Amino acid sequence: ECSQGIDNCGGNATCINTVGKYNCTCNVGYTGDPFKQCIDINECQPSASPCAEKAVCEDTVGNYSCKCEPGYQGDGYNSCVDFDECANTTNNECVQKATCINTVGSYNCECGEGYSGAGDILCEDINECLLPDTCSTPPATKCVNLPGTYRCDCADGFALDNKGVCVDVDECAITDICIENAICSNTVGSYSCNCDSGFEGNPSLSCDDIDECLLDQANCDKNAECTNLIGDFICSCKTGYEENPTTRVCEDYDECIIDDIKCHDNSACVNTLGSYECRCDQGFVSASNATCKGYICFDVNSLNALCFNEIGNYTCTCNTGYTGDGNVSCFIKMSSSLKKSWDLRLLEKILTFFYVYCITFVYFFFQCADIDECVKQMDDCDVSANEQCLNVDGGWECGCRPGFNRNSEDICEDIDECAEGTDQCGMDCANTIGSFQCSCRDGYKMSDSGTCTDIDECKDGLSDCDVYANCSNTPGSFECNCVNGFHGDGKQCLDINECANTTNPPCPLNGQCKNTPGLYACDCLDGYQKDGNLCSNINECIRNPCHFEALCVDTDGSYTCTCKIGFTGDGKTCTGLSVIFLYSNTNINECIGGTSECVENADCINTVGSHKCTCKDGYSGDGKVACTNVNKCSTGAAQCQTNSACVNTAPGYTCVCDAGYTGVMEKSTTVSTDIDECSNGDADCDTNSRCQNTVGNFICACNPGYTGDGKQQCQAKDLCGTGAHNCSEGTICKNT
Structure with a gap:
């Protein structure tokens, strides 16, 4: 029946001929009623898998096959043993600088010492200089990063001595580093430039000469003249004065003695303040040719006396028959026989009775008393010409009022006590008609004792120094100097924005500067911590923040967690993938399922069978290992205006006006980001x-x-x- 095809065996059954009949039997791998239909046996039922451990059973029509799982080798039916992918470089995907580590059923690619990242994609050099305690020997070492390692050098401003110790470099002694008219001051690890004495300005731009004479800062003596010099000034005594080396005061110079001035005949040299005069000797008067001539007798025969000219003088002699001194009175000579017949008519030749000396005539017992013509206003002195009456015995004289002196033209003229040095002020002197006044110079005040004492403008609150300036009292004035952290002329002090110094930033790398009035503060960015004067990267992987089946990769200022091969998740949570998942052709959207490898600040893009990670604008990186903020302030990509400072933000940057400025910051809307x-x-x-x-x-x-x-x-x-x-x-x- 079997050979003739007249059997009635079902599908997937085999006909077996026997004597006188036949039998139907299901084929191998099938079961059921062989006379109706044999259906396939699923040998791969999980409860009774015919395959070896770590093998995958694949059901086939009427049969099955066993294949070892990835990472294992063997026939799959009897055994599956671990396959060492690391034994041959062609069997693993580890990149250069990564070490292959075999695991049961798989392998890991770990970046070598000094490198970090996913070892099957890219191993990037670790910047050990950002790690804490690297080159931490204080105070003068800096770290130089090298591929896979690092080197410790002396920090800027320091150099190795012959003992191998980093010592401070005196930049001021090595080179003329400051601008003209500025002096260099060495500091530990650096230096500073300040305008030299006598100059002012910004020592980083220009130092200009201060005209102390124009600003009345020289404080020269009243008898001295100020001459401005480049960076200085000198006080020179005026003509006719010389400096006292002890008191530094300009005192009158006695030309008569020191210069041995030779005046004309019949005159003598008389010293005056700042000069000298040639004055005629007594008995001589000034002539029109600056010479001195003797007195001349204008009335040679007056009042019974004769005048005789002499050299520098004259004499008066009573006429014959008269007696007396010839200057004041001449009396007729009398004999004893004239006692009773004294003829008073003899006095007619005398100009007035009041010029006669009082003579006691014993015979007549007669006595004469002096008349004060000044009191009785009997004088002829010209008050309007600054004359005053002076009573003398038997007459009067017209002299000059106090404060006046009669000149060669017989006129009473004002005496300049200030010019002649007879004022005895010891301060500023102002001449007045007939007198003088003493006053103190600016910056001085009159004391109770009548002397000028310095005014302490700082103590008395009279200075106009800025609130951020120190006031220093000086003789007759004061000085204003801005305190540290401010700059200006002392009358106006503006805050120095240390954070705007891009040439020599005050804060370390990965530090953020915050300016305050007169000061500044440095704070480390997120993911960094203070380490002395540095901001060092925090190695978050030390505290194992990732899942135990995830790989932690430390990055600058952050870290990433990536699930190992065969696991899925965000790195904080990792779950094993099933065999079906591993070999399934169905696409999984990792961006939605939370199984992407994208780090913070990265966008996830799903692809067929995988996904892509792209750093967001303002960040750079591979999107899987790290996305770090792009510091546009340090890279030069920021476009802040003049008189403003760039402040890094995440992501992007802001422009902040310097102290003393205000306005609306504008910056380019075009941001350079990685493509x-x-x-x-x-x-x-x-x-x-x-x-x-x-x-x-x-x-x-x-x-x-x-x-x-x-x-x-x-x-x-x-x-x-x-x-x-x-x-x-x-x-x-x-x-x-």
Whole structure:
């Protein structure tokens, strides 16, 4: 029946002929009623898998096959043992600078010492200089990063001595580093420039000469003249004065003695304040040719006396028959026989009776008393010409009032006590008609004792120094100097914005400067901590913030958590992938399911069978390892206006007006960010490779199972030919 086909066996059943009949039996791998229909047996039921441990059972029509899971090798039916992918570099995807570490069923690529990242994609150099305690020997060491390592050098402003110790460098002694008219002051590890004495301005731009004479800051003596010099001034005594080396006061110079002035005949040299005069000797008067001539008798025969000219003088002699001194009176000579017949008519030749000396005539017992013509206003002195009456015995004289002196023209003229030095002020002297007044110079005040004492404007609150300036009293004046952290002339002090100093920033790398009036403060950015004067990266991986099945990668100021191969999650939570998931062709949207490898500040882009991570605007990185803030202030990408400072923010930057300025900050709306060639299609990677974006570039890496440069080509690996397969003995290997 079987051979003739007249049996009635069902599908997937075999007819077996017997004597006189036949029998139907289900084929191997099938079960059921062989006379009706044999259905396929699913040998791969999880409860009774015929395959070895770590093998995947695949049901086939009427049969099944066993294949070892990825990472294992064997026949799949009897055993599956771990496959050491690290034994041959062709069996793993570890990149350069990464070490392959075999695990049960898989392997890990760990970046070598001094490098970090995903070892199967990219190992980046670790900047050890950002780690705490690196080159921490105080106070003068700095760290120099090298590929995979680092080196400790002396910090800027320090140099190694012959003992190998970093010592301070005196920049002021090495080179003329400051501008003209500025002096250099060495500090520990640096230096400062300040305008020299006699100059003012911004020592980083220009130092200009101070005209102390024009600003009345020289405080020269009243008898001295001020001459401005470049960076200084001199006080020179006026003509006719010389400086006292002890008191530094300009005192009158006695030309008569020191210069031995020779005046004309019949005159003598008389010293005056700042000069001298040639005055006629007594008995001589000034002539029109600046010479001195003797007195001349105008009335040679007056009042019974004769005048005789002499050299520098004259004499008066009573006429014959008269007696007396000839100057005041001449009396007629009398004899005793004239006692009773004294003729009073003899007195008619005398101008007046009041010029006669009082003579006691014993015979007549007669006595004469002097008349005070000044009191009785009998004089003829001209008050309007500054004359005053002076009573003398038997007459009067017209002299000059106090404060006046009769000149060579017989006129009473004002005496300049200030010019002649007879004022005895010891301060500023002002001449007045007939007198003088003493007053104190600016910056001085009159004391109760009548002397001028210095006014302490600082103590008395009379200075106009700025609130941020120190007041220093000086003789006759004061000085205003801005305190540290401010600059200006002392009358106006403006805050120095230390944070705006981009040439020599006050805060360390990864530090944020905050300006305050007269000071500034440095705070470390997020992800960094203070380490002396540095801001060092916090190695968050030390405290194991990731899942135990995730790889923690420390980055500058942050860290990333990436689930290991065979696990999915955000790195904080990782769950194992099922065998079905591993071998399923169904696309999974990792961006929605939370299984992406994208870090903070990165955008996730789903692709078929995978996903891409792209750093957001204002950040740079690969999107999977790290996305760090782009500091546009330090890179020069910021476009702040003059008189403003750039303050880094995440992401972007802001412009802040310097102290003393106000306005609306404007900056370019164009921001330079990294181009993600992987996401915009500019990357020319092979179809069998994956694209990894980097700052300013990208990397093409062949997919697992392929080999090549990732860019020009990625060819399937000949696992069968290289013996890198896990086929069991007795089976045939076919590349797929």
